[in-house]
Amino acid sequence: QQQVKQSPQSLIVQKGGISIINCAYENTAFDYFPWYQQFPGKGPALLIAIRPDVSEKKEGRFTISFNKSAKQFSLHIMDSQPGDSATYFCAATIRNSGGSNYKLTFGKGTLLTVNP
Amino acid sequence: NAGVTQTPKFQVLKTGQSMTLQCAQDMNHEYMSWYRQDPGMGLRLIHYSVGAGITDQGEVPNGYNVSRSTTEDFPLRLLSAAPSQTSVYFCASSSRQGAQHQPQHFGDGTRLSIL
Numbered sequence: 717q718q719q720v721k722q723s724p725q726s727l728i729v730q731k732g733g734i735s736i737i738n739c740a741y742e743n744t745a746f747d748y749f750p751w752y753q754q755f756p757g758k759g760p761a762l763l764i765a766i767r768p769d770v771s772e773k774k775e776g777r778f779t780i781s782f783n784k785s786a787k788q789f790s791l792h793i794m795d796s797q798p799g800d801s802a803t804y805f806c807a808a809t810i811r812n813s814g815g816s817n818y819k820l821t822f823g824k825g826t827l828l829t830v831n832p
Numbered sequence: 833n834a835g836v837t838q839t840p841k842f843q844v845l846k847t848g849q850s851m852t853l854q855c856a857q858d859m860n861h862e863y864m865s866w867y868r869q870d871p872g873m874g875l876r877l878i879h880y881s882v883g884a885g886i887t888d889q890g891e892v893p894n895g896y897n898v899s900r901s902t903t904e905d906f907p908l909r910l911l912s913a914a915p916s917q918t919s920v921y922f923c924a925s926s927s928r929q930g931a932q933h934q935p936q937h938f939g940d941g942t943r944l945s946i947l
Contacts, residue, residue: 725872750935759836759922759938760875805874819865819890820936822874 719743720808722823729830735793737826739806742787746808750820751780751791754803763804764791796830803827834858838923838939845913845946853908853942855923862928864906865890865936866898868919875922881906882928913946920944 721740729735741749747768752760766773766780766789773780779792793800806823839854857864865880867890877890881900895917897909906925910917920943924936 722874757940759924759940761938762935765935819877819880820875821891822867822876824872824874 719746719821720806720823722806722826724826725824726827727829729796729828731796731798731830731832733796733830735791735796735800735828735830737791737804737806737828738788739790739823740786740788741808743808743810743821744787745810746821747811748809749780749782749789750807750809751778752805752807752822754805754825760805793828796828798830798832801828801830836923836925836937836939838921838942840942841940842943843945845910845944847913847915847946849913850909850911851913853910853921853923853944855906855908855939856904857906857923857925857937858904859925859927859937860903861925861937862903864900864923864925866896866906866908867922867924868892868917869922869941870919878908878921915946918944918946 719742723738750765751763753763754760764775764778768784777794782789803825805825807820809820836857862883866878867875869875876892879898881887887898920941922938922941924938926936
């Protein structure tokens with residue numbers, strides 16, 4: 717059972733365009749939703765994250781939109797740049813008493829290509 | 833500050849061989865995890881540890897063993913390598929700090945091929 721479903725698998729966007737990646741989850745116990753960015757040959761790195769009590773979070777050109785009732789969240793990259801070309805993973809976790817998200821459930825990833 | 837260091841970066845094994853993937857972190861993080869990444873599958877949790885001497889299974893633990901004798905190190909052992917274990921393996925660590933979620937810090941991976 718795939719608990720976090722991510723789409724699309726791949727995405728091609730022109731420079732300056734908006735990239736949108738969608739995720740849906742099933743486990744209503746999830747309470748923290750990070751996005752990770754991965755460049756070839758490197759490990760994933762945290763990009764932005766959101767809690768379910770917030771409907772939107774923006775950091776620079778990156779925005780997460782969260783719809784708790786629909787159990788969906790999405791990443792929007794405004795003014796996409798060639799340097800944004802990478803694989804993006806959504807993830808979900810359940811906060812433990814210590815506050816650390818050490819058990820992440822990942823989506824399958826989206827390969828984003830931004831053409832110049 | 834090196835962060836999370838994984839060795840080796842590349843390894844080729846024959847079926848049935850054993851090996852240990854090393855992971856070390858210098859951030860004094862309590863939590864450490866191992867993931868495997870396969871094409872089109874995302875990252876899947878193999879084993880994790882919430883502190884020295886404490887480990888538990890993740891989503892895909894079969895064929896792998898772990899131990900956590902120190903806070904810094906979290907090695908992953910393949911007892912008898914199988915072609916299905918060909919993958920890229922990532923180690924991650926995170927801190928236990930208050931009630932806020934702490935990001936996981938990933939190493940750059942070990943690319944393992946089993947013939």
